[in-house]
Amino acid sequence: MGNSLSGFQDSPLQPNKPPICCSSGAAALFRAEHIDNYRMIVEQSPINARARAGHDYLPSLISVSKEIPKIDPNAPWPSGQVVWMDPTADAGLPHTRAPDLICISRDFPSADLSSTILHERVHVSQRLHPSAWKDIFEPWSFKIWNGSLPSELESKRRINPDLLGVPLYIWKDTWVPLALFKSSNQPRLTEIDLVWWDAKSRTLLRQPPPGWTTFFGSIPAGEHPYEIIAYLVAANPKENSAYNTIKSRLMQLPKNSV
Numbered sequence: 726m727g728n729s730l731s732g733f734q735d736s737p738l739q740p741n742k743p744p745i746c747c748s749s750g751a752a753a754l755f756r757a758e759h760i761d762n763y764r765m766i767v768e769q770s771p772i773n774a775r776a777r778a779g780h781d782y783l784p785s786l787i788s789v790s791k792e793i794p795k796i797d798p799n800a801p802w803p804s805g806q807v808v809w810m811d812p813t814a815d816a817g818l819p820h821t822r823a824p825d826l827i828c829i830s831r832d833f834p835s836a837d838l839s840s841t842i843l844h845e846r847v848h849v850s851q852r853l854h855p856s857a858w859k860d861i862f863e864p865w866s867f868k869i870w871n872g873s874l875p876s877e878l879e880s881k882r883r884i885n886p887d888l889l890g891v892p893l894y895i896w897k898d899t900w901v902p903l904a905l906f907k908s909s910n911q912p913r914l915t916e917i918d919l920v921w922w923d924a925k926s927r928t929l930l931r932q933p934p935p936g937w938t939t940f941f942g943s944i945p946a947g948e949h950p951y952e953i954i955a956y957l958v959a960a961n962p963k964e965n966s967a968y969n970t971i972k973s974r975l976m977q978l979p980k981n982s983v
């Protein structure tokens with residue numbers, strides 16, 4: 726009776742923290758700034774401040790009734806706290822803030838919400854469990870890089886709120902991927918070149934280094950292994966060497982949220 730296969734059910738998806746906007750969103754962003762200083766750091770970088778000029782970095786002041794995907798309890802990704810944002814905030818690019826905020830434009834297409842929130846939940850895990858993530862990319866031959874970039878490159882880097890305080894990583898002890906603004910005069914958050922700093926020859930590569938695309942695939946904003954893995958988790962490709970190499974390590978990540 727109760728002991729047949731019918732007794733097995735798919736594990737129920739867990740409810741999310743309800744999304745917020747308006748005054749609760751503003752309070753959450755205020756607390757986030759105290760912890761991560763993202764907006765202050767942007768203001769201190771002329772090119773990054775210019776790229777965000779005219780944006781209203783605010784929560785949506787209109788309430789939103791879109792459904793967000795529930796959590797799979799078998800996966801290690803925390804819920805995070807969705808904050809609906811003004812569509813101009815960070816040019817509508819979804820991003821995370823401390824400690825576990827997932828900031829998404831109220832105009833974000835519903836059809837893409839599920840995979841985008843999963844991508845951002847990977848970033849929330851990176852925020853909540855930095856020590857568990859520290860060595861996870863060893864099978865990818867990615868290591869923390871302690872070198873420094875020439876100042877003209879440093880000054881063209883797009884600040885990514887998901888990577889604040891996270892060190893750069895070097896691939897195969899040689900190449901450091903970076904996201905640079907295409908234009909210095911009219912920088913736009915959505916117009917970026919993915920480049921690789923060759924730390925050995927101290928030259929800039931504008932094409933992927935040998936073996937990169939075969940291993941990782943074509944990942945548009947693969948400026949850092951944190952971004953590459955968030956992209957891969959959301960895309961869940963069947964045949965991707967990088968993803969297959971690291972999948973079992975992801976399942977060991979802590980599951981607790983804040």
Ligand SMILES: [Zn+2]
Nearest residue numbers: 844887952955
């Ligand atoms: Zn991302």
